[in-house]
Amino acid sequence: MEFTSIAGEQKYAALVRASAEAVIGLDFDGTLSPIVDDPAQAHIHPDAGEVLLDLASQVAAIAVITGRPARQALDLGGLEEVGNAIGDAGKELYLFGQYGNERWTSTHRRVVGPRPPTGLASFERELPRALRRADAAEAHLEDKIISVAIHTRRLPDPDAAYARLLPLVEELAARHDLVVEPGRNVLEVRSAGIHKGLVVERLTEELGAGAFLFAGDDLGDLEAFDAVTALDKGGLPTLLVCSASDEENALVARADVVVHGPDGVLDLLRQLTADARALRA
Incomplete structure (x- = not known):
């Protein structure tokens, strides 16, 4: 250490x-x-x-x-x-x-x-459009029941895809009263608080x-x-x-x-x- x-x-x-x-x-x-x-x-x-x-x-x-x-x-x-x-x-x-x-x-x-937060289901229905806009349609989605994680690690350029996705996902999450938790090549969307x-x-x-x-x-x-x-x-x-x-x-x-x-x-x-x-x- x-x-x-x-x-x-x-x-x-x-x-x-x-x-x-x-x-x-x-x-x-x-x-x-x-x-x-x-x-x-x-x-x-x-x-x-x-x-x-x-x-x-x-x-x-x-x-x-x-x-x-x-x-x-x-x-x-x-x-x-x-x-x-x-x-x-x-x-x-x-x-x-x-x-x-x-x-x-x-x-x-x-x-x-x-229980899953209000707005999560609507967010997930609209998410594919945001992924396509960011040229990240193949991002891996991990459904966690009360949240969803968007992983870019498997994409050809994970960091670039992450950078394109971040503002789009933040905007979409805000419309549904959700927050985005950034991580290592992953964006997690969940309820606030x-x-x-x-x-x-x-x-x-x-x-x-x-x-x-x-x-x-x-x-x-x-x-x-x-x-x-x-x-x-x-x-x-x-x-x-x-x-x-x-x-x-x-x-x-x-x-x-x-x-x-x-x-x-x-x-x-x-x-x-x-x-x-x-x-x-």
């Missing part, structure tokens, strides 16, 4: 000291799972389950906060099995899907979420967190970074981790620690676990 400043090193040390009261928030894609062309094949890193279970013994709780549907993330991550093991250890694993619209915990083992930052705030209050770490990789994690920054300004020990790659480095300037992809994230979590255990030995 690479600290971005001396202050980053100091914040890591403070988090270790407060680890017993810490909540560990983790994005899924690009953080726990490598980015792949087909979202349905984005399986969690093979070492993640073991690392999360070991980490759970040293912290207050672990929360996976993702834009994916909760059920999809549970299946791709094998997180129900991980949650069972964490529960047996007397700790809790949370999973928040669709930016916090859906919630699952290892204690209450069912996904709770809202919920984002990863609100999950961070709610978890902190609900669990009485004494520290908070959040690790993410792209623009969809900005609100979570903002919320953790606010906690830091309020005096809570915090750590912001950027899972960077050759394709994505949007969060580097905001991070206390920069690691390389899921391998780097898991190495950091292993180090945190070891340092917290050594402190209490």
